[in-house]
Amino acid sequence: MSIEKVIYGYIAHEEDYPDKTEIIQQGSKGDWAFVIIEGEVKVKKKTPKGWLTVDTLRKGDIFGEMALITKGECLRTASVFANGPVKVGVLDTDRVIKDYESLSPQMRTLLRALVTRLKDSTDQLANLVSRIAG
Secondary structure, three states: OOOOHHHHOOEEEEEEEOOOOEEEOOOOEOOOOEEEEEOEEEEEEEEOOEEEEEEEEEOOOEEOHHHHHOOOOOEOOOEEEEOOOEEEEEEOHHHHHHHHHOOOHHHHHHHHHHHHHHHHHHHHHHHHHHHHHO
């Protein structure tokens, strides 16, 4: 996936991470999100049975988006690890929130519902796999 020009406009700065670095820690608070510029990351959830890889994200993919929608009011629901060297763009939280808040209340509700559904589906998948692996 390529990175859309409009997304580049939201990058505040870039960060490089070596292989296996934990970029986002499950259970932590944060109000920033990332876009992958180079490399790939593994999204993992800690379950009672150990770590479950939920997804592999590559160039152009965004992660940590729930923190933007909730303004950092929720805990991170998964960890994200560099899978080899990775370069990410840290999105400008203030600009994203300002643009998000300029949307109609109906569109904000729709986006929150979509992000929440993604979180809930990921949680359900992790619980199901954890039970099956047991």
